[in-house]
Amino acid sequence: MRLSIILAFASCFASAGAFTSVESSTRNTYLSASAENEHDLGRRELFRKALVTSAGTAALVLSPVASNIPAANAADAAALDDLPPEAQRSYRQYRIALQIGADYYLWELRDKISRIDDWGEVNELYRVNNNKGQGQPSRIERDYINPMRILSLSMPPDAADEMRAAQFKFEQAAAGLSKITTGVRRDLPVEISPAAQKDALVKWEEGRVALNDFFALLNDTTGLNELKPIPVAGPNQNNEYGRSEKRYFELMKKTKLCQNRGGPALSQAWGQLMVSGYLQDSCGIPDMDTYFYQ
Numbered sequence: 001m002r003l004s005i006i007l008a009f010a011s012c013f014a015s016a017g018a019f020t021s022v023e024s025s026t027r028n029t030y031l032s033a034s035a036e037n038e039h040d041l042g043r044r045e046l047f048r049k050a051l052v053t054s055a056g057t058a059a060l061v062l063s064p065v066a067s068n069i070p071a072a073n074a075a076d077a078a079a080l081d082d083l084p085p086e087a088q089r090s091y092r093q094y095r096i097a098l099q100i101g102a103d104y105y106l107w108e109l110r111d112k113i114s115r116i117d118d119w120g121e122v123n124e125l126y127r128v129n130n131n132k133g134q135g136q137p138s139r140i141e142r143d144y145i146n147p148m149r150i151l152s153l154s155m156p157p158d159a160a161d162e163m164r165a166a167q168f169k170f171e172q173a174a175a176g177l178s179k180i181t182t183g184v185r186r187d188l189p190v191e192i193s194p195a196a197q198k199d200a201l202v203k204w205e206e207g208r209v210a211l212n213d214f215f216a217l218l219n220d221t222t223g224l225n226e227l228k229p230i231p232v233a234g235p236n237q238n239n240e241y242g243r244s245e246k247r248y249f250e251l252m253k254k255t256k257l258c259q260n261r262g263g264p265a266l267s268q269a270w271g272q273l274m275v276s277g278y279l280q281d282s283c284g285i286p287d288m289d290t291y292f293y294q
Contacts, residue, residue: 079223087154094147096292101143103248106230113200120185126178140174159221166214173207243294254284
């Protein structure tokens with residue numbers, strides 16, 4: 001659930017059928033607000049402050065999906081004007097979540113695959129939550145595949161075809177990793193082939209390449225070159241990545257604390273809100289734009 005922070009988280013948080021009713025209602029209401037008169041500006045500010053979780057356990061301050069580019073990159077934002085409106089919205093909504101997904105893929109998932117005792121946690125990526133009949137996507141769907149699918153469908157046809165191809169390669173790698181690790185848990189000893197761990201790392205690498213391909217296509221299509229690919233494994237991998245591992249784990253820790261404030265009943269909602277770009281700042285979560293632009 002932590003990645004689902006964050007979009008997040010995270011995590012993710014996001015196909016048309018995977019949005020929560022609160023998220024869809026809030027986003028649609030916000031996007032319908034017009035910036036052309038003071039009345040609509042007042043409505044927009046109201047919705048930024050009004051969304052409160054059930055039982056009043058946490059107040060969510062919404063961050064508008066259309067104002068995430070810092071002043072230093074304002075000129076680059078003009079490049080998005082050539083894209084369809086839905087592509088612009090999807091990019092601004094999911095770019096942070098996808099980059100956090102890449103952070104997790106590098107700094108957590110690979111380590112878990114390298115330790116067979118942690119394969120039970122790897123399996124959690126693929127677990128679908130059908131709590132009370134309200135099906136929620138697995139984490140791998142929410143944090144990676146659904147955002148990739150939505151972005152692909154919103155882009156111009158020439159770019160969309162290539163992005164879908166990268167998405168499918170990522171899905172194939174994820175499915176292969178799931179097949180290898182399924183049923184392996186620390187508390188349930190099973191016989192594991194000596195080659196299983198190596199095969200799992202191969203699938204991780206295939207997923208890394210596919211995710212990087214998707215990022216490269218997205219950067220090229222938007223002209224912003226904002227998403228950072230995951231470098232090849234090696235002693236200089238973190239330096240080449242150019243992002244802070246320390247800041248990532250601090251973000252995960254604070255996000256987990258926020259989720260715990262709401263208890264089990266709100267845990268899933270937290271994940272969905274964070275992966276969708278609606279971020280909460282009252283319990284220490286850093287500004288997501290600042291985190292994104294490292």
